[in-house]
Amino acid sequence: MSETHLQNEAIHVDTERGNFSYPENYEFDAGVGLTEDTIKYISDVKNDDDWVREFRLKALEVFRKKPMPTNWADKDLENIDFDKIRYYLSKGQTPSRSWDEVPDDVKETFERLGIPEQERKFLAGVEAQFDSEAAYSRMKEDLEKEGVIFVGSTEGLAKYPEIFRPYFGKVIPTADNKFSALNSATFSGGSFIYVPKGVKLKQPLQAYFRINAENFGQFERTLIIADEGAEITYMEGCTAPKFETATLHSAVVELVALKNAKIQYITVQNWSSNVFNLVTKRGLADEGAEVKWIDCNIGSRLTMKYPGVVLKGKGARGEVLSIALANDGQHQDTGAKMMHLADNTTSNIISKSISIGKGRSTYRGQVHMPKHLKNCKNNTECDALLINTNSRTDTYPAITTRGQNNTVQHEASVSKVSAEQIFYMMQRGLSEGEAMSLAVNGFVNDLMKAFPMEYSVELKRLIDMEMEGSVG
Amino acid sequence: MNTLEVRNLTVSIEGETILKNFSLTIPKGEVHALMGPNGTGKSTLAKVMAGHEDYTVESGEVLLEGVNVLGKEPDEIAHAGLFLAFQYPLEIPGVSIANFIRAARAARLPEGEAINAVEFYKELYEKMDALKMDRKFTARSLNEGFSGGEKKRCEILQMSMLEPRLCVMDETDSGLDIDALKIVSDGVNLMRGPDRSFLVITHYQRLLDYIVPDVVHVMYDGQIIRSGDAELAKELESKGYDWIKEAHEAATAGV
Numbered sequence: 001m002s003e004t005h006l007q008n009e010a011i012h013v014d015t016e017r018g019n020f021s022y023p024e025n026y027e028f029d030a031g032v033g034l035t036e037d038t039i040k041y042i043s044d045v046k047n048d049d050d051w052v053r054e055f056r057l058k059a060l061e062v063f064r065k066k067p068m069p070t071n072w073a074d075k076d077l078e079n080i081d082f083d084k085i086r087y088y089l090s091k092g093q094t095p096s097r098s099w100d101e102v103p104d105d106v107k108e109t110f111e112r113l114g115i116p117e118q119e120r121k122f123l124a125g126v127e128a129q130f131d132s133e134a135a136y137s138r139m140k141e142d143l144e145k146e147g148v149i150f151v152g153s154t155e156g157l158a159k160y161p162e163i164f165r166p167y168f169g170k171v172i173p174t175a176d177n178k179f180s181a182l183n184s185a186t187f188s189g190g191s192f193i194y195v196p197k198g199v200k201l202k203q204p205l206q207a208y209f210r211i212n213a214e215n216f217g218q219f220e221r222t223l224i225i226a227d228e229g230a231e232i233t234y235m236e237g238c239t240a241p242k243f244e245t246a247t248l249h250s251a252v253v254e255l256v257a258l259k260n261a262k263i264q265y266i267t268v269q270n271w272s273s274n275v276f277n278l279v280t281k282r283g284l285a286d287e288g289a290e291v292k293w294i295d296c297n298i299g300s301r302l303t304m305k306y307p308g309v310v311l312k313g314k315g316a317r318g319e320v321l322s323i324a325l326a327n328d329g330q331h332q333d334t335g336a337k338m339m340h341l342a343d344n345t346t347s348n349i350i351s352k353s354i355s356i357g358k359g360r361s362t363y364r365g366q367v368h369m370p371k372h373l374k375n376c377k378n379n380t381e382c383d384a385l386l387i388n389t390n391s392r393t394d395t396y397p398a399i400t401t402r403g404q405n406n407t408v409q410h411e412a413s414v415s416k417v418s419a420e421q422i423f424y425m426m427q428r429g430l431s432e433g434e435a436m437s438l439a440v441n442g443f444v445n446d447l448m449k450a451f452p453m454e455y456s457v458e459l460k461r462l463i464d465m466e467m468e469g470s471v472g
Numbered sequence: 473m474n475t476l477e478v479r480n481l482t483v484s485i486e487g488e489t490i491l492k493n494f495s496l497t498i499p500k501g502e503v504h505a506l507m508g509p510n511g512t513g514k515s516t517l518a519k520v521m522a523g524h525e526d527y528t529v530e531s532g533e534v535l536l537e538g539v540n541v542l543g544k545e546p547d548e549i550a551h552a553g554l555f556l557a558f559q560y561p562l563e564i565p566g567v568s569i570a571n572f573i574r575a576a577r578a579a580r581l582p583e584g585e586a587i588n589a590v591e592f593y594k595e596l597y598e599k600m601d602a603l604k605m606d607r608k609f610t611a612r613s614l615n616e617g618f619s620g621g622e623k624k625r626c627e628i629l630q631m632s633m634l635e636p637r638l639c640v641m642d643e644t645d646s647g648l649d650i651d652a653l654k655i656v657s658d659g660v661n662l663m664r665g666p667d668r669s670f671l672v673i674t675h676y677q678r679l680l681d682y683i684v685p686d687v688v689h690v691m692y693d694g695q696i697i698r699s700g701d702a703e704l705a706k707e708l709e710s711k712g713y714d715w716i717k718e719a720h721e722a723a724t725a726g727v
Contacts, residue, residue: 415565419525424562426546427522427555428576428630438575442566442613 018113018239019272021212022105026131030088032215036060039185042088046154046188049161059174059184066178074331076302080276085217085248087186088132093154095127095137102128106135113239115208122454124203125150129220130210132188143201149194150205153221156192163194164223171254171284171310179278179304183219183252190220190251195230195261204233204266204452209249211240211275217248224254226261226289235266235455239299242272246301249275255283255291259313262290266455270462271299273329279305282337285345287313294451295322297332298462306364308337311345311376318347321451323444323459325466326359335364335396340376340406351382352444353393356467360392371402380410385443387417387436415443437467473538474499475638475669476521481532483513483520490516492694494532496671498638498687503670505680505705508691509713514673515559518642522556523549536638551580555636557627559643563615569626570596570610573633580634599632603659620647628659639663640671645679657682677709690716 030041039060043053068077096102099116110116110128119126125139127150139150149160156164174184191207211218226232240247249271257263263283271277277300283291293307309318320336338347353361367378378401384393393414401408417439425435440463441448448456476498483491490513498504506514520527521534523546533540541549564572573596578587597607603625615623624644631639641660645653660670660683672683680688680702688704689696692713697720698704708716 418562421562421564423522423524423546424558425564425572427550427558428572428634429547429550429579430575431547431579432545434575434579438567438572439564442564445566 018270019242020109020112021214021241022109024089024213025091025105026089026213027092028088028090030086032086033083034060034085034087034186038087042186042188045088045090046093047158048154049158052157055169055174056185056187059181062175063178063181063185066175066181068178073304074302074333076331077276080246080248084215084245086213086215087217087219088188089213089216090131090133090188091135093133095134095152097136097138099136102135106130109210109212110136110208113208113210113237118206118454122203123206124201125205127152127191127205127207128210129189129207129218131213131216131218134189139205146199147194147196148199148201149192151192153187153190153192153223156223160192160194163225164192167225167254167256168223169254171256171282172252172280176280179250180252180280183221183250183280186217186219187221187252188219190222190253191224191234192222193224193232193234195226195232197227198229199227200231201233204235206235206237209236209238209251211247211249214243214247215245217250220251222251222253223256224263224265225256226258226263228259229261230258231262233264233266233452235268235452237268237270239270240272240275243274245274247272247275249277249279249300251279251281253279253281257283257285257289257291259286260288261286262292264292264294265307266294266452268296268455268458268462269299269303273299273301275300277303277305279303281305281307283307283309283318285309285311285313285316285318287342288315289313290317290319292319293321293336294455295320295334296455296459297322297324297334298466300330300332302331302333304333306335306337306366308339308366309347310339310341311347312341314342315344316342317345320349320351321447322351323447324351324353324361325440325463326353326355326361327466328357328359331360331362333362333364335362335366337366338368338378340367340369340373340378343374344376345373346377347379349378349380349382350447352385352447353382354385354387354440354443355393356387362394363396365397365399367397367399367401367408369401369403369406369408373403374405376401376403376406378408380408382412383443384414385417385440386414387440433468437464440467474535475502475537476671477533477535478517478521479533479535481517481520481534482530483516483532484528484530485516485526489530490527490694491520494695496689496696498669498671500669501666502686503664503672503683505672505674505685505688506691507674507677507688507705507708509717510675512691513694514691515642518556518640518671518673521549521640522546522554547579550634550636553637555631555634555639557624557631557639557641557644559646561615561623561627563613565613565616567614568611569614569629572614573630576630576634596633599629602662603629604655605629621649621652624648624656625652625659628656632659632663637667638669638671640673642673643675644672645674645676653679654682677705680705692717692720
């Protein structure tokens, strides 16, 4: 109950579940540091086509030229030592179609994380990535018959270039930012998905990204194309063991929703507290299409992530719903970008952040509506909950709106869980952790209702554990 | 055994002494009223008994069914059987009344046991009906946007659902109109029984017309200066607190 209690060090009860690792045993290792040779090694191992090799090497140049964005971002970025990171580690390039064929240590890893069980219960397909490559990938057979493609990035570019190449690197160009360039040079793993016209997936596809090795960078690349009228929900989860040294995770995720298609992309990020999570995510929504990001950031040391939607076609809709929980020592720097490029486009951003102890949350939003557009709408709500006085929260909304009948609505609030509220709940018999957890769950309650049930249950569990842990 | 024994309790906050060698005994099954002017330490007593951390206990004991609860966490004291109906109940946004009470009940269960949702709601609805609360209330956020009267009814609802052995009611009558006062009092009277005791803290005698106490205590300057039966409250109502203050000051001046 005391202030010092509330300021207790974060205890990683929930990351404990992912806090284990197996001894390193890799067939392929690009070594430490990043040079042309590192990139060539990755290309050789993957047997990349020439255009992919060039794409990577060009991206490396862009990465080197781009400065760190420390003029506006957290100075902690400077603590990433790119020369000490290993950029590619794998046991092989072809994922197994059966869990029985997956190497024992990898299989055990995913079993401990509950992935095969989830697959049986409610998923249409799963890809499980272990360091640089997927160890397991499987989709229900009826979806294959309907023409759904669900493969890794290497296989996607090699086998189906006519489908993926036109969009690869187009929603997020290499030079978008320093970390999109880094990913474009080193990418490995991730999901390449194509859903044919009119095909609506009833169950989600899921990817799980697991980092096992120390001093490692994971750079998965995901591209999801939903053809006209198609619908897909994709979920990703991620964990890593906690190491003393910094781990880097830098993904690029591109979504393309063609006319009247719907893509829903759900993330529950629960990295350990030594992971720099610097991810670029953007979707393109054609006429009448909908792209929805549901983004939950619980773990990591520093997360920088601003999922965006380019509303390219008339009547397109974009949505970002996000929850960020910043415990002691964490900085969740998250937000959303909405680029309105056609008439009658609508976007909705709801961001809720919880800062505990010395944890820090930042919201950065960008909404762009140029002058020539009509009847566009944006709604932005960002609410911050502070648990104790040391917590810090910042909001940087950037909204430019011109043109006729375009409306933008922005609301922001900051609230606190007071010692009196905690006392009140404890007087009813709840422990301090239960009381805080209830207050936090109450704060995110209305947003949770928008989540698929399986994930809101998981998220509630993670919040409960994180709050139990934070009071010691 | 007495439900509550407060023995020689001295309490201060930020260097100011609020309770001064305060003592009070409530035998099992009795209803005691604690009256007195504002600022004499009535609410302080309620909070200290419930384990509020802002106060410094200089000396004394608070025995709940024979066990000293001073120094225990508020949730431990709640589990030991004390319920405090707050003078100013707190708002908990996003947490529904039903979920809150359910969580509070669940916190009392041994590990591994779960609440039977059907039985829970049946009981909740019965108790809400008795307090003339709309059943739609269960889905509303706890105390958020409630009127003063709604908050107090919600306190009594929680009190009846959690079945405490000692109910401490801190100015439950404030903010209530006469109809709400009757409803709340009926709810409390239904809870009276041989195994449950009440400490009813109030500024006014009005509430005691409906919740008739076994004993009335008058508190002034951190102490109980007079105790009597229900008639004492009526005497206070007609004569005012000044009468008893003056009598007390005259008595202590003579010592």
